[in-house]
Amino acid sequence: MPRVAMLGIQHLEQCLLIETRSDPHPWGRTNWLRSLRDDHCLGYWRDTDLVAISAYSLVLDEVSLLNIVVDNSSRGNGVGRQLLTEGLEWMQQFGGQRCLLEVRLSNIVARTLYKKLGFAEDGIRKKYYPLGEGHEDAVLMSADLPLI
Numbered sequence: 629m630p631r632v633a634m635l636g637i638q639h640l641e642q643c644l645l646i647e648t649r650s651d652p653h654p655w656g657r658t659n660w661l662r663s664l665r666d667d668h669c670l671g672y673w674r675d676t677d678l679v680a681i682s683a684y685s686l687v688l689d690e691v692s693l694l695n696i697v698v699d700n701s702s703r704g705n706g707v708g709r710q711l712l713t714e715g716l717e718w719m720q721q722f723g724g725q726r727c728l729l730e731v732r733l734s735n736i737v738a739r740t741l742y743k744k745l746g747f748a749e750d751g752i753r754k755k756y757y758p759l760g761e762g763h764e765d766a767v768l769m770s771a772d773l774p775l776i
Contacts, residue, residue, distance in 0.1 A: 629675070631673050633673060634669065635664060637665060639669075639671060639678065640660055643660045643669075646681055651697050653757065653758065659695075663694060663695070664683075667684060667694060668683070668684045668715075668719060669684075670682050670715045679698065679701065679707060680708060682696040683695045684719050684724075686719060689724060689725040690724070691726065693729040696712060696738075708738075716773055716774070719773070725772065726772050728768070728769070730766035731769060732767075733752070742769050746771045747769040747771040748769065749768070749769055750769060751767075752765050752766070752768065753765065
């Protein structure tokens with residue numbers, strides 16, 4: 629049965645595995661270690677398998693989606709949407725009233741999901757994401773909580 633639950637340091641290796649399998653530009657060990665220790669991290673579990681991960685930070689009433697990754701084997705069936713909506717509902721319990729995020733300009737799937745959930749595109753951050761050669765722009769997005 630699928631469930632969303634908090635992640636801790638003990639999930640570091642699983643987070644790294646999902647990240648390196650599913651993201652061409654993965655967070656490294658240091659990023660995940662810091663987020664698992666200092667931020668709010670959630671995982672989407674299918675039975676005993678962790679298949680998606682997310683990290684959020686909260687400053688005053690503003691939530692930042694730091695990272696969300698769905699394992700390649702679980703894409704296209706609503707896992708990312710469920711993890712994000714439950715994560716932002718969870719962040720509201722800590723006082724979150726607005727969510728900000730950056731997403732790669734080329735990540736049409738994620739941008740479409742965010743728009744469906746009520747996020748607006750606020751601007752572009754030029755050359756934000758590193759590529760093999762060069763950089764890619766980030767689209768800045770935000771939404772008031774709760775989402776639609």
